[in-house]
Amino acid sequence: MSTPTRIIDQDEHGIRPEKISTNARKVIERLHQAGHLAYIVGGSIRDLVLGHDPKDFDVATSATPEEVAEVFRNARLIGRRFRLAHVRFGREVIEVATFRGSGEGGEDEHRELEAGRLVRDNVWGSEEEDARRRDFTINALMYDPETATIRDHVGGYQDLVDRYLRLIGDPVTRYREDPVRLLRAVRFMVKLDLKLEPETAGPVVTMAPLLHDIPPARLFDEILKLFLGGRAWPTYQALVKNNLWEPLFPGLFDDPSEPPVLVEQAMKNTDDRIAQGKPVTPGFLFAAFLWAKVETRAEDLVAEGMAPVEALAAAGEEAIVAQARRVAIHRRFSTIAKEIWCMQPRFRKRRGKRALKLMSERRFRAAYDFLLLRALENPDLQELADFWTTIQEVDPDERHKMVSPDGRGKRRRPRKRKVVN
Ligand code: ATP
Ligand code: MG
Secondary structure, eight states, rough: OOOOOOOEHHHHOOOGGGGOOHHHHHHHHHHHHHOOOOOTTTTHHHHHHHOOOSSSOOOSSSSOHHHHHHOOTTTTEESSSEEEEEETTTTTTEEEEEOOOOOOOBTTTTEETTEEEEEEEEEEEOHHHHTTSEEEEGGGGEEEETTTTTEEEESSSHHHHHHHHOOOSSSHHHHHOOOOOHHHHHHHHHHOOOOEEEHTTHHOOOOOGGGGSSSSSHHHHHHHHHSSSHHHHHHHHHHHHHOTTTSSTTTSSSSSSSHHHHHEEEEHHHHHHHTTTTOOHHHHHHHHHHHHHHHHHHHHHHHHOOOHHHHHHHHHHHHHHHHTSSHHHHHOHHHHHHHHHHHHHHGGOHHHHHHHHHHHHHHHHHHHHHHHEEEEEEOOGHHHHHHHHHHHOHHHHHHHHHHSSTTTTTTOOOOOSSOOO
């Protein structure tokens, strides 16, 4: 089934030209001069129609990657599964992809399917074919900066107006081709507040197990987009509802529809921090997701005679290795998670230099935030959490009193140097 092409002009779509990246425009102009077709495509046009600021601009063109490289000295060819060119302007990178064809009529060395799954997609095609090989109709709009018009080959503009998220083509085939589209469906639905069109929604729950075939590294990239997009908690709930949580993070909670309070609050805090423009690390979220499992295992190891910090380190490593079979966790984030876990027993030591030293460690703040979350589940920890809240708020003199042997500072040795604050 093919939809007639619609050209939507500025009066209707209302995108102000100055909202379009100057560099993306430059790329298109130069490609035009070299005789190629070129449009701004994908998420940026969708976001602009919805009134959001896009985070980056992608270009689709009739030029092959080699031809793009001939036009731009600053182009770099990347990718194997999906070859394209990156054109860099200082900190901004414009992704320039060649129009892909449908690949109908079989596969060859440029386009390859494994059990219906698309493992390579480098067959060039026409503008219309390129629109149709994209995932959702709202992601297939093409914008021509020279005429300020949107070219819509798949009915995506009307879907945006109606706020529908609809897969292009037959949903079962499209999910099988690339099961990551299951996750993308949930992500766009939640992030952009769209309705999943019924045929697009239909197969999600039953096809969810296909995520098992996706390489862990690709899932990691997708997880970051899912949980650091500012709507982690509603995204989590939608994933669980659609059977998509378990294939990613198997066996972490008894009932994923009611995750531990600590996990729920960690996601809500992440969303709040993003809303306030504060930095967030996926390391903290991973620490929260795996905590119940790590804590239980560490308790067993302590019962066998291991020291608490070592037990957490060992249990943490085990949990991370097991998890990495599904979703690769970059070392720098798993390290943060381990540091957060291993600091937990150290909060119990409130006296002496050790307590002050803890405060100066670089992971203190994250580990303290984690302690506050643990106190939500375990009221016995509240008094301890309050101690660490107060000690951060008081002046240095008071701080030294708090960590002195009786907590009142009587036996404090005189300090040599005056602490100026
Ligand atoms: P975001 O705002 O998250 O960047 P996006 O729509 O730009 O959203 P990208 O992953 O940057 O998403 O992809 C750019 C475009 O490439 C998409 O808009 C879509 O047209 C196409 N695309 C991306 N991933 C797929 C996929 N798995 N299958 C088909 N088309 C895809
Ligand atoms: Mg994008």
